[in-house]
Amino acid sequence: MEQLMGNLKRQIIEALNLKHLKPEDIGDDQPLFVEGLGLDSIDALELIVLLQQHYSIKIENPQEGPKIFRSVKTIAEYITAHKPA
Amino acid sequence: MTIYIKGMGNISPQRTWGSDDLLSSPLSYAGDKLSCVEPDYASFIDAKQIRRMSRVIKMGIASAAMAMKEASVPMPDGIITATGYGCLEDTGVFLSKMVGNREEALNPTPFIQSTHNTIGSQIALLLQCQAYNQTYTHNAFSFENALLDAMLQLSEAPRRSLLAGGIDEITGQSHEIQSRFGIFRKQSNNSLQLFSERSGTFHGEGSAFFVLSGTPGENDIASVNALTSVYKPSYAELTEAVRNFLSQAGVTLTDVDLVLSGKSGDALSDGHINRVCGDLFTTTPVGAFKHLCGEYPVASAFGCWLAARMLKAQRVPEIVTPQYEGQQLKNILLINQYFGTHYSLILLKAC
Amino acid sequence: MVAGTGVISAIGNSLPETLHAFQQKKSGIGAITQLETLHKNVLPVGEVKLSTEQLAKITKQPTITRTALLGIHAAREAIASAGISSLKKWRTGLISATTVGGMDRTEDFFQPFLQNPSQGRLRDVVHHACGSTTELIAEAIGVNGFLSTINTACSSSVNSIMLASRLIRQGLLDVVVAGGTDALTKFTLNGFNSLMILDKEPCRPFDATRNGLNLGEGAGFLVLVSETVAAREKIEAICHVSGFANTNDAYHQTASSPEGRGSFAAMQQSLEVSGLSTDDIDYINLHGTGTVNNDQSEGTAINRLFSDKKPKLSSTKSFTGHTLGACGGIEAVFSVMAIRHGCVFPNLRFQQPMPELGIVPQVEFESGLKIRNVMSNSFGFGGNCSSIIFSQIQR
Numbered sequence: 001m002e003q004l005m006g007n008l009k010r011q012i013i014e015a016l017n018l019k020h021l022k023p024e025d026i027g028d029d030q031p032l033f034v035e036g037l038g039l040d041s042i043d044a045l046e047l048i049v050l051l052q053q054h055y056s057i058k059i060e061n062p063q064e065g066p067k068i069f070r071s072v073k074t075i076a077e078y079i080t081a082h083k084p085a
Numbered sequence: 086m087t088i089y090i091k092g093m094g095n096i097s098p099q100r101t102w103g104s105d106d107l108l109s110s111p112l113s114y115a116g117d118k119l120s121c122v123e124p125d126y127a128s129f130i131d132a133k134q135i136r137r138m139s140r141v142i143k144m145g146i147a148s149a150a151m152a153m154k155e156a157s158v159p160m161p162d163g164i165i166t167a168t169g170y171g172c173l174e175d176t177g178v179f180l181s182k183m184v185g186n187r188e189e190a191l192n193p194t195p196f197i198q199s200t201h202n203t204i205g206s207q208i209a210l211l212l213q214c215q216a217y218n219q220t221y222t223h224n225a226f227s228f229e230n231a232l233l234d235a236m237l238q239l240s241e242a243p244r245r246s247l248l249a250g251g252i253d254e255i256t257g258q259s260h261e262i263q264s265r266f267g268i269f270r271k272q273s274n275n276s277l278q279l280f281s282e283r284s285g286t287f288h289g290e291g292s293a294f295f296v297l298s299g300t301p302g303e304n305d306i307a308s309v310n311a312l313t314s315v316y317k318p319s320y321a322e323l324t325e326a327v328r329n330f331l332s333q334a335g336v337t338l339t340d341v342d343l344v345l346s347g348k349s350g351d352a353l354s355d356g357h358i359n360r361v362c363g364d365l366f367t368t369t370p371v372g373a374f375k376h377l378c379g380e381y382p383v384a385s386a387f388g389c390w391l392a393a394r395m396l397k398a399q400r401v402p403e404i405v406t407p408q409y410e411g412q413q414l415k416n417i418l419l420i421n422q423y424f425g426t427h428y429s430l431i432l433l434k435a436c
Numbered sequence: 437m438v439a440g441t442g443v444i445s446a447i448g449n450s451l452p453e454t455l456h457a458f459q460q461k462k463s464g465i466g467a468i469t470q471l472e473t474l475h476k477n478v479l480p481v482g483e484v485k486l487s488t489e490q491l492a493k494i495t496k497q498p499t500i501t502r503t504a505l506l507g508i509h510a511a512r513e514a515i516a517s518a519g520i521s522s523l524k525k526w527r528t529g530l531i532s533a534t535t536v537g538g539m540d541r542t543e544d545f546f547q548p549f550l551q552n553p554s555q556g557r558l559r560d561v562v563h564h565a566c567g568s569t570t571e572l573i574a575e576a577i578g579v580n581g582f583l584s585t586i587n588t589a590c591s592s593s594v595n596s597i598m599l600a601s602r603l604i605r606q607g608l609l610d611v612v613v614a615g616g617t618d619a620l621t622k623f624t625l626n627g628f629n630s631l632m633i634l635d636k637e638p639c640r641p642f643d644a645t646r647n648g649l650n651l652g653e654g655a656g657f658l659v660l661v662s663e664t665v666a667a668r669e670k671i672e673a674i675c676h677v678s679g680f681a682n683t684n685d686a687y688h689q690t691a692s693s694p695e696g697r698g699s700f701a702a703m704q705q706s707l708e709v710s711g712l713s714t715d716d717i718d719y720i721n722l723h724g725t726g727t728v729n730n731d732q733s734e735g736t737a738i739n740r741l742f743s744d745k746k747p748k749l750s751s752t753k754s755f756t757g758h759t760l761g762a763c764g765g766i767e768a769v770f771s772v773m774a775i776r777h778g779c780v781f782p783n784l785r786f787q788q789p790m791p792e793l794g795i796v797p798q799v800e801f802e803s804g805l806k807i808r809n810v811m812s813n814s815f816g817f818g819g820n821c822s823s824i825i826f827s828q829i830q831r
C-alpha cells in the first residue's frame with residue numbers, strides 16, 4: 001500500500017504537471033480536489049486515463065470520479081480492490 | 086472609424102518587451118525559422134494555472150498582460166484574439182496520441198486546449214472577464230478581422246477598452262510539414278539578410294496584443310485609422326485597392342511618410358507588393374519587418390506593433406529601412422502580403 | 437434582414453427535407469457509417485447521409501475537405517433561396533465558422549507522417565486551416581470580397597451571424613453569407629470521448645436522465661442583406677436579426693458555471709439589443725447539448741431570466757446531434773424556419789424534467805402558431821456564450 005501510494009503520487013505529479021510539488025508534499029489523506037490540491041474536473045478525467053494506462057483499470061462512469069479520487073489513499077484502495085488479476 | 090492604441094505587448098523573435106529600446110541591436114537567426122524571445126511566465130501566471138498551458142497560450146497571456154499594463158487597463162471590455170493556426174502544439178499532441186494509441190486511453194487536456202479559442206478564453210478566465218470574447222482564424226486575415234471587429238464595437242461604444250491581438254506558434258510538427266511545401270529558405274546563417282536573396286522565406290511566430298479604445302487620450306501610442314483586406318487580387322486590383330483605401334481615408338499617396346512592407350524575401354510571393362511600392366510610392370521610403378519576425382499568418386500584428394512604436398518614438402530604426410531621414414512621421418501605411426494570396430492595408434497615424 | 441437560408445445535417449440535405457424530418461419527428465442520430473473508427477458501433481452520431489465522394493459529386497467539386505463540401509452545399513442553398521440576381525453587384529462578404537476545418541484530411545496525413553516525417557500526402561494538409569475552409573466555400577460560391585472565419589468552439593457560427601449583422605448595420609457590407617460548417621472527424625469524436633460526455637444512447641437534452649451528447653455534422657448559412665439590397669432586389673424578407681450578444685462565462689475551461697452566468701448575460705444582453713422583453717420571445721432554440729452540466733446551467737439561466745413565463749423551447753440537437761462550430765448556423769436556419777412556417781420543433785426523447793429546474797420542453801411538432809421572435813443559444817468550451825434573436829418583419 002505504501003509503495004503503491006508513493007508511485008501514485010509520482011504519477012499524479014507527472015500526469016497533471018504539478019511541477020511545484022514533490023511526492024512528499026501530498027498527504028495520503030489530503031483531499032485532491034478543490035480545497036486540497038485544487039484539482040478540477042479535467043484533472044479527474046486525466047486520473048481516469050492514468051488508472052487505465054498504469055493499472056489497466058477502466059472507469060466507465062465519470063460520476064464515480066469524486067469518490068474514488070478523494071485522496072491518494074482512496075485511489076490506492078480502489079486500485080487494490082479492482083486491479084485485474 | 087479611428088481607434089486609439091493605449092498599450093501594446095509583443096513577444097516576438099526580437100527583444101520587443103521589457104525595455105524601451107526599439108530594435109537598435111536586432112537579433113539574427115541561423116536556419117530557416119525564428120523563434121520567440123520569451124519572458125519568464127511565472128511572473129505573469131501562477132503555478133497552479135500555468136501547469137496545463139502550452140507555449141502559445143502562455144505567450145498570449147503574457148503579451149496581453151504587457152499591453153494592459155502599458156494601457157493601465159486592468160479589465161478590458163472585450164477580448165478579440167486572432168490566430169491563423171490556433172493551438173498547434175496541443176492539436177499535434179492529441180492527433181499523434183490518437184493515431185499512436187489507436188483511439189484508446191487518450192488524455193483530454195490536449196484536446197481541450199487544441200481549440201483556437203483557448204487563448205482568448207484563458208485570458209478571460211484569468212482576468213475573470215465576462216465581456217465579449219471572440220476568436221478569428223482566417224489565415225493571414227485573422228488579425229485584420231480582429232482589428233475590424235474592434236472598430237465595429239468601438240464605433241458603437243467608443244469609451245470601451247478592448248484587448249485585441251494576433252498570435253501563432255511554430256511547433257516541431259508544423260515546421261516539418263510546412264517545410265515540405267518548399268516555402269522556407271534553407272542554409273541561411275543570418276535571418277537579417279532575408280532580402281539579399283530571392284527565394285523562400287523564414288518561418289516566424291509571435292504574439293502581439295493591443296489595448297484599443299474609441300476615444301483619444303494623452304498617452305496614446307498611435308491610432309489605427311483604416312484597414313482593409315484583399316484576397317487574391319491581380320496587380321491592377323491591388324493597385325486600385327491601395328488608391329481607394331487611401332482616398333477613403335482622406336490621405337494622398339504623398340501624405341504617407343513610410344510604407345511598411347510585408348514582403349517575405351520570396352520574389353514570387355512579393356511580386357505584387359514590391360511593384361505597388363515601386364509604382365505608387367516613388368518618393369516614399371519603404372521599410373520591411375519580416376526579416377525581424379519571420380513569416381506567419383498574423384505577422385501583420387508584429388507590423389502593426391512596429392508601426393505604432395515608430396510613430397510614438399518618431400524614429401525609424403535602421404534595420405527597418407536606412408532610407409528614412411528624420412522628417413516628421415505622421416502616417417504609416419502597412420501593406421502586408423502572405424504567400425501572394427492574402428493582402429491587407431492598415432493605416433496608422435501618430436497621435 | 438434574412439434573405440435566404442440553407443442547411444445540411446443528419447436530418448436532411450435541404451430545407452424541405454429538414455422540415456419534413458421535424459414534422460415526422462425523425463431523428464438523424466444513428467450508428468457511424470462514414471468514419472473509420474474504433475467507436476463505430478459504440479457511439480451514435482448525427483451523420484450527413486452522404487459520403488465525402490457523393491458530396492463532392494453533387495457540389496461539383498474535387499474531393500476537398502468534408503467540412504468545406506458541407507459548407508458549399510448549404511451556402512449554395514442559402515444563396516439560391518435568397519433570390520439575389522448577382523452577388524457581384526453588391527459588396528458581398530462570407531463569414532464562416534468551423535472548429536475542425538480540414539481535420540478530416542489531416543487525420544489521413546498523420547498516419548504515414550508519424551511513421552516517417554517525409555511521408556503523408558501534402559494535398560491532405562493543404563486545407564487544414566479553418567480559414568482555408570472558408571476560402572474553398574468562397575471560391576465555390578463566387579465571393580471574393582470580405583472573408584472571415586471564426587472559431588469560438590461551439591458558439592462559433594452565432595458569432596459569424598453577429599459579425600455579419602454588425603457589418604451590415606454599420607454600412608460596411610451589403611450582402612453577407614454567414615454561418616458555419618463542421619464535419620465529423622475522429623479528432624472531435626475521440627476528443628469528446630476523452631471528456632466522457634458522449635452518450636452511448638441517442639441524447640436526451642433537458643431530461644432528468646440525460647447522460648451526454650451525440651456529435652453531429654453539417655452546415656447552416658444565412659444570407660443577410662441590407663434594407664437597400666432588399667428593396668432593390670425585391671426581396672420579401674420575413675425576419676431580421678434583431679438582437680445578439682456574446683459573453684464569457686469565465687468560470688472554467690470546459691464546465692459552465694452552475695448558475696449559468698455567461699449564458700444568462702448573453703440572453704439578457706441580446707434582449708437589450710433587440711429592445712424586446714422576455715414576453716416577446718415565442719420560442720427558444722436551446723443550446724441543449726444533453727450533457728449534465730450544460731443543460732443544468734442553461735436551464736438555470738433560463739429560469740432566472742424568464743421565471744414562470746417561459747416560451748416554448750426545445751433542443752434540436754436531439755435530431756441533428758451536436759454539430760459543434762456549425763450548430764449556431766444550423767439552428768439559426770431552424771429559427772428562421774420557425775418564424776416562416778409558424779412552427780416549433782420537438783425535443784426528442786424527453787420524459788422527465790430535471791427535478792431542480794422543472795423545465796418541460798416542447799415534445800411535439802406544432803404548427804399554425806404565430807412565432808414573432810425566436811431566441812437561439814450557442815455556448816462553447818472556454819466559456820464562450822452567444823445568443824441571437826430573430827424577429828418577424830411586420831408588414
